[in-house]
Amino acid sequence: MKHRFISKRYWNSIATAMGESSSHLAEYDDVINFSLGDPDITTDERVIKAAFEDALNGHTHYTDFFGDRELRREICSYFLDEYQFPVKIEECMITTSGCHAMWLALEAILDDGDEVIIHEPYFTPYPQQIRLARGIPVVLETYENENFQVDPERLRALITNRTKAIVINTPNNPTGTCFSSETMTAIAEIAMAHDLLIIADDIYTKFSYEAPFIPMATLEGMRERTITIGSFSKDYAMTGWRIGYVIAPDYIVQTIKDINENNVFTAPSVSQRAALHALRLRESIQPPMIAEYQKRIRYAYERICQIPGMSVLPPRGSLYLFVNIKATGLSSEEVAQRILEEAHVLVLPGNAFGGCGEGYVRLAMTVSVEWTKEAFDRIEAMPLFQGLGAEDSLWQESSV
Structure with a gap:
């Protein structure tokens, strides 16, 4: 924002999708939040x-x-x-x-x-x-x-x-x-x-x-x-x-x-x-926590693989899945916005993480398997993904 009392270094500063994510939580009363890497697990x-x-x-x-x-x-x-x-x-x-x-x-x-x-x-x-x-x-x-x-x-x-x-x-x-x-x-x-x-x-x-x-x-x-x-x-x-x-x-x-x-x-x-x-206390704190995240991320991976227009590499590390949505023909921001509006699930557009992130959305697996199931049930039912068939997924795989 340009203002004489603001340093010129920040006149062209633009909030990122990550920084603005919390503002979207109030838009619907049933939002499932995959936006930030903030675990739902309380400190031991x-x-x-x-x-x-x-x-x-x-x-x-x-x-x-x-x-x-x-x-x-x-x-x-x-x-x-x-x-x-x-x-x-x-x-x-x-x-x-x-x-x-x-x-x-x-x-x-x-x-x-x-x-x-x-x-x-x-x-x-x-x-x-x-x-x-x-x-x-x-x-x-x-x-x-x-x-x-x-x-x-x-x-x-x-x-x-x-x-x-x-x-x-x-x-x-x-x-x-x-x-x-x-x-x-x-x-x-x-x-x-x-x-x-x-x-x-x-x-x-x-x-x-x-x-x-x-x-x-x-x-x-x-x-x-x-x-x-x-x-x-x-x-x-x-x-x-x-x-x-x-x-x-x-x-x-x-x-x-x-x-x-x-x-x-x-x-x-x-x-x-x-x-x-x-x-x-790490030897007693960490193993069950890590096992829980592995269970969540594995379940989410399996659900993504079943949705036409979505694909993702097998889980390797961290709390995140970087989901390829190029087969939709829409931008990362457009897909993230439609998922929010139609499924009430909050994800981050991949271009928030730089130009190579265009064509992806990021999911932070910080909610339970129960809520993750609900989120993917909603996403799978969206007209955007219902309208894509197996040939779209094959095109997507060949393009990455």
């Missing part, structure tokens, strides 16, 4: 009670500017136990969410005009987060017929003298892709050959269904050039607590701490205590 009761007790016992003040030392030590122990990857406490800082960690990392490393490569489809905030740090986002396209893997040659072709970093997100939001070991190794080799940083947005580490998750920082030669972004939001169903962290070389962490002193000082102390308890 033991975590809530333990954090409440900590608050009553005085954990209501600023913590260490790097974060609660007990939590940081626990994160270091976690990386050693889970990945046999030693992390020093000086290499770990607690942030107010993973999104905040990403902005702090970009602010710490970018000079004006530095370029950051992001693979598309991408998490919606990436381009603006880079611009907020005065960088330039550079888009690397990925495609469904390549399983949305990063192509090394296309990546190399984007590197210039101003390239500073590559952002990777696997398991991926929105596509659900998990990068293969070959893809990860190729990205690492390119980063080392061109002396680049990798910012690994590791938000869905527990939602890698085909193979165990491997952090980029653990690959040979990548420790000193990887900034790992972590979060408790999805792996522990703690979105509202707003707690994340950064793992990086100590000089980067020190710089991030200095920046954050002028931003929010420290992450909320009670939320940090909740994160500590969640980490310690």
Whole structure:
């Protein structure tokens, strides 16, 4: 919006479909919400009670500017136990969410005009987060017929003298892709050959269904050039607590701490205590939660495969299904709008995640199988999909 009291940087700012999604929930009283990756699962009761007790016992003040030392030590122990990857406490800082960690990392490393490569489809905030740090986002396209893997040659072709970093997100939001070991190794080799940083947005580490998750920082030669972004939001169903962290070389962490002193000082102390308890209880918290999401995403996949005009790759990771709707002949926004208006189901148009997302809609599997069944019953009954036959699905498969 143009206004003399608004910074000119934001005169052409446009809200994204993700940012506007909540406004659609009030349009109908029976909306089934597949829009945001906000689990319907409440944070484990033991975590809530333990954090409440900590608050009553005085954990209501600023913590260490790097974060609660007990939590940081626990994160270091976690990386050693889970990945046999030693992390020093000086290499770990607690942030107010993973999104905040990403902005702090970009602010710490970018000079004006530095370029950051992001693979598309991408998490919606990436381009603006880079611009907020005065960088330039550079888009690397990925495609469904390549399983949305990063192509090394296309990546190399984007590197210039101003390239500073590559952002990777696997398991991926929105596509659900998990990068293969070959893809990860190729990205690492390119980063080392061109002396680049990798910012690994590791938000869905527990939602890698085909193979165990491997952090980029653990690959040979990548420790000193990887900034790992972590979060408790999805792996522990703690979105509202707003707690994340950064793992990086100590000089980067020190710089991030200095920046954050002028931003929010420290992450909320009670939320940090909740994160500590969640980490310690992970072996009992996570398995049933992950099994529930796998059940939901498998059911949704099977339903999508039965609807003419829709297709999707088999579930590989994350909480999302990136559904191909090209056979409808309509745009992502048109299909998302019709699904809302006719089925009262809220999904996000794929172009919210960049140009490669056109022709798709994203579903976040954050509601029960019972409600997912109801949602797909409604979608399947829509005239849009009733009017498409098997030949449309065959055309669609041959076009991807």
